[in-house]
Amino acid sequence: MVFDDFDIKKIADSGQAFRITEEITGKWRFIAENKVLRLDEACPEIPEGFWSSYFDLETDYSVFRKAIPGEDKFLTAAAEYGRGIRILRQDPWEMIITFIISQRKNIPAIKKSVEAVCSLCGDPIEGEPGLFAFPTPRQLASLSEEDLKACSLGYRVPYILKTSRMVAEGAIDLESLRTAGDEELLCRLMELPGIGPKVANCVSLFGYHRIDAFPIDVWIARVIEEQYGGDFPFELYKGFGGVIQQYMFYYGRTGLNQ
DNA sequence: GACCAGGTGTCCG
DNA sequence: CGGACACCTGGT
Secondary structure, three states: OOHHHOOHHHHHHOOOOOOEEEEEOOEEEEEEOOEEEEEEOOOOOOOOOHHHHHOOOOOOOHHHHOOOOOOOHHHHHHHHHOEOEOOOOOOHHHHHHHHHHHOOOOHHHHHHHHHHHHHHHOOEOOOOOOOEOOOOHHHHHOOOHHHHHOOOOHHHHHHHHHHHHHHHOOOOOOOHHHHOOHHHHHHHHOOOOOOOHHHHHHHHHHHOOOOOOOOOOHHHHHHHHHHHOOOOOHHHHOOOHHHHHHHHHHHHHHHOOO
16 A cells, blocks of 8 residues: 555645644644545545545555656655655645635645635535535635635735636636646636746646646745756656655755754 | 745836 | 736744
């Protein structure tokens, strides 16, 4: 099985998902769409079906790590350090809003805003008092600017409202984009207000499982600059650059000094 | 109180 | 097309 390549803490800290919470030490809660899963970090039992797919358990990540040349000491270390991270299969709509929110925010602030939005207009989750599903496009589009301002969204409020309206009104069909090519997908996503190259790549990677998508944020840019003199060999990782990106990101942000 | 945080849109050369 | 700049708000 893959349990030598599945690490809840690393996944929670990898910045792909912002509704992961350590409820009690060692006991984690995941919320995705309108579903809740609780896992014990010592012996995680992942149900078949939705959650197995969510954690991408059918993929063998060791294959990706083997593509890293031994001479690349940095990436070799990063991949070992990040072993256990998986590219989650999340909902495209949730990724769009979450990563619009994420711009120029730190992780605690992102989580706070996401939870505020869910509580404000998401459906209550059955059997889970106090927990709410991620809002639908229509639910978000129905909010006022003031409602959203109360979620500490600042200048992102118009981005979120406009994007929600566009999706709710069918100006863009997130489902049909599942079959679009990677480039086409990025272009279509960037037609939405508040989505530029970085967010579009995050949505592609985490929402559409385009594991070749390679979001470049300040951390990755820093790593590429400092470790590769600004010239990263993307061609070595064609087809799964996003997995490598996750190792770089996690190591750059969590592992190196700081 | 200043400074910055997992960017984007806009303007200007 | 590249670079500079403003933008809400809270917090490694």
